[in-house]
Amino acid sequence: xxxxxxxxxxxxxxxxxxxxxSCDGCQLTLLDCEDELLGLTDxxxxxxxxxxxxxxxxxxxxxRLDGRGPxxxxxxxxxxxxxxxxxxxxxxxxxxxxLVTIGACATAGGIQALRNFADVxxxxxxxxxxxxxxxxxxxxxxxxxxxxxxxxxxxxxIDRRQLLxxxxxxxxxxxxxxxxxxxxxxxxxxxxxxxxxxxxxPCLGPVTHAGCxxxxxxxxxxxxxxxxxxxxxxxxxxxAQLRHDGMSEQDIQRVFRTxxxxxxxxxxxxxxxxxxxxxxxxxxxTHPERPA
Amino acid sequence: MNHRGTRVLRLDALARVEGEAxxxxxxxxxxxxxxxxRIYEPPRFFEALLRGRSHTEPPDITSRICGICPVAYQxxxxxxxxxxxxxxxxxxxxDLRRLLYCGEWIESHTLHIYxxxxxxxxxxxxxxxxxxxxxxxxxxxxxxxQSGNAILEQLGGRPIHPVNVRIGGFYRxxxxxxxxxxxxxxxxxxxDALETVRWVAAFDFPDAVCDHDLLALRxxxxxxxxxxxxAVIAAQGGPRALREFALSDFEQHVxxxxxxxxxxxxxxxxxxxxxxxxxxxxAINGQWLHPVAAEAARDAGLGDPALGGMCDNPFxxxxxxxxxxxxxxxxxxxxxxxYEQPPRPAAEVxxxxxxxxxxTEAPRGLLYHRYALTEDGTLTGARIIPPTAQNQTAIEEDxxxxxxxxxxxxxxxxxxEELTLLCERAIRNHDPCISCSxxxxxxxxxxx
Ligand code: SF4
Ligand code: SF4
Numbered sequence: 001x002x003x004x005x006x007x008x009x010x011x012x013x014x015x016x017x018x019x020x021x022s023c024d025g026c027q028l029t030l031l032d033c034e035d036e037l038l039g040l041t042d043x044x045x046x047x048x049x050x051x052x053x054x055x056x057x058x059x060x061x062x063x064r065l066d067g068r069g070p071x072x073x074x075x076x077x078x079x080x081x082x083x084x085x086x087x088x089x090x091x092x093x094x095x096x097x098x099l100v101t102i103g104a105c106a107t108a109g110g111i112q113a114l115r116n117f118a119d120v121x122x123x124x125x126x127x128x129x130x131x132x133x134x135x136x137x138x139x140x141x142x143x144x145x146x147x148x149x150x151x152x153x154x155x156x157x158i159d160r161r162q163l164l165x166x167x168x169x170x171x172x173x174x175x176x177x178x179x180x181x182x183x184x185x186x187x188x189x190x191x192x193x194x195x196x197x198x199x200x201x202p203c204l205g206p207v208t209h210a211g212c213x214x215x216x217x218x219x220x221x222x223x224x225x226x227x228x229x230x231x232x233x234x235x236x237x238x239x240a241q242l243r244h245d246g247m248s249e250q251d252i253q254r255v256f257r258t259x260x261x262x263x264x265x266x267x268x269x270x271x272x273x274x275x276x277x278x279x280x281x282x283x284x285x286t287h288p289e290r291p292a
Numbered sequence: 293m294n295h296r297g298t299r300v301l302r303l304d305a306l307a308r309v310e311g312e313a314x315x316x317x318x319x320x321x322x323x324x325x326x327x328x329x330r331i332y333e334p335p336r337f338f339e340a341l342l343r344g345r346s347h348t349e350p351p352d353i354t355s356r357i358c359g360i361c362p363v364a365y366q367x368x369x370x371x372x373x374x375x376x377x378x379x380x381x382x383x384x385x386x387d388l389r390r391l392l393y394c395g396e397w398i399e400s401h402t403l404h405i406y407x408x409x410x411x412x413x414x415x416x417x418x419x420x421x422x423x424x425x426x427x428x429x430x431x432x433x434x435x436x437x438q439s440g441n442a443i444l445e446q447l448g449g450r451p452i453h454p455v456n457v458r459i460g461g462f463y464r465x466x467x468x469x470x471x472x473x474x475x476x477x478x479x480x481x482x483x484d485a486l487e488t489v490r491w492v493a494a495f496d497f498p499d500a501v502c503d504h505d506l507l508a509l510r511x512x513x514x515x516x517x518x519x520x521x522x523a524v525i526a527a528q529g530g531p532r533a534l535r536e537f538a539l540s541d542f543e544q545h546v547x548x549x550x551x552x553x554x555x556x557x558x559x560x561x562x563x564x565x566x567x568x569x570x571x572x573x574x575a576i577n578g579q580w581l582h583p584v585a586a587e588a589a590r591d592a593g594l595g596d597p598a599l600g601g602m603c604d605n606p607f608x609x610x611x612x613x614x615x616x617x618x619x620x621x622x623x624x625x626x627x628x629x630x631y632e633q634p635p636r637p638a639a640e641v642x643x644x645x646x647x648x649x650x651x652t653e654a655p656r657g658l659l660y661h662r663y664a665l666t667e668d669g670t671l672t673g674a675r676i677i678p679p680t681a682q683n684q685t686a687i688e689e690d691x692x693x694x695x696x697x698x699x700x701x702x703x704x705x706x707x708x709e710e711l712t713l714l715c716e717r718a719i720r721n722h723d724p725c726i727s728c729s730x731x732x733x734x735x736x737x738x739x740x
Contacts, residue, residue, distance in 0.1 A: 025359020034434040055417030123340035221463040
């Protein structure tokens, strides 16, 4: 892919950053790379990034919401919640060579996907006195529900190191090293004593995608799942352990229904929970924390 | 273009702000007839989705309203819930909260000053262009920003959506020696912040005067960050006496209105246009700036804050922000120097059936939260009034004045491209966080 990057006059590949329904936190992560930002701009030409630049393209024309393109690498933040955005993402895909979604909003619908479980008209009425002025879709969906995506980066927000890994891997034409294992592995690497084992604190680490560096356990707090599901999460064991550590059914439902509520891998939780309630409590479940 | 017909200026995309908005401007001959800031950020319905959640959750959930000022959301949410539950968090826990907030002020203001706003004054489209001219200044800005992020990371776990905040305090408090490396870094940051005030003070500022009522928290003895009572100074022309009102009456004074053109709500204060943010804070709290910040403010030409000096040129808000960064650095150093680890990381906050309100000073202005809880701590209602929604009317008025002044100077055929730039600058003065208010500017100017 490196052969087609850049242009005759400027060999740097072009980068675009796009925003859909989101909090801007994931794109801000790029500006939070203080040590790398200026060096990065020597390697890539930031052609479209509304939060950072009012110019677009090599010609420096005024930036537009839908950009001009084509762009070599597009980073997409946010979920699709309006009819206009459902169209805009098609356009973004057409003008992007390699498209990476950044964050829980773009990868799993985000916190705003809680509307998928509710009545949106009622949501609108709860927030706006004149609901008729508001037009929105009934769901908040991931970018991959609309267009093919080349890579999904998880997290609410994404991790700076992972973002830099994706960009450098792209620039050198290799596959980024984004492992799909669970947060538990990162606890081990960091040398954090397991807070579930040591203190009985409920923790979603065993079923949550690595990437943050296991921050919450290091601060004495159970992982709350902001990076979404790890690959092949063992939900049944997780539920048993969370109950064992004192979480109520309601707390379990709530914690799975937060920033990655619409992740298909975590969707079976309500069904499994209902099923479990009909069975006698299982006390011999192996501890889910042990690495496979 | 025929200046006798209706002229429509379109600003497709407002860059270097957080979020997406459009501006519609109608010019009748040589007069600006209408300015409408249309925020088309898709609504995310936080107030609706908070219902049914537990009273422990708003700090984490509402932080996702805005990636630029998550700590502001966490702090206002904590205070509102603690207020409902009859708990006051003070002593070292309150100091640590303010330290975390100082981190956000330093990071967020510096981001705005160097990456979003300064390019306007120096004729660049972005920080990359600016770095070609003034590499050392940009490196200083990035270093200063990083020192704010270092506080957030040390105390909060990460700079965006910190994980260590909970109602009642923290999950884990640091031992004093863990904060020592921060202090060292902050001493360098003090130099960088002072240099920043001098740097921005030397920019060229267009003449402009705003006469909005000013609203900020007031906490005698402190330059309000995380605590205080709402206080108002009336616009120029009226009596400049300060009045306060109880936070529990906030919604009687600050009323939100929905307009057809925007997904953000707009607000009035006692039926008048008003402004919150750095200009308001400086007017109301200036006397409590740390001496080094007060001196820098005087030297920068902002008047004497000890004598009620005010800044009424919105283009100079960048100087006030720089002074606030210096203050936040000093305040952070003061807290770290006096810090003793509290016996417990958090106060107990047992739920009860009640309604509680909380407000703190986000970098962009006052941020108000109210929650209603049941006995078991389930949320039955939430109300969040972010600074950008409060400022929207004042921003529209500033844009109108800036464009009108240009039309008066250059005549009705003033160049569209220049008008567009001017509008963007007038808006950026207020560092609007449009994600917060429902976040980019799309300008249309109609000319008659
Ligand atoms: S994933 Fe989280 S941090 Fe990223 S844009 Fe969405 S809400 Fe913000
Ligand atoms: S379960 Fe234990 S090892 Fe796994 S993430 Fe949580 S604290 Fe870390």
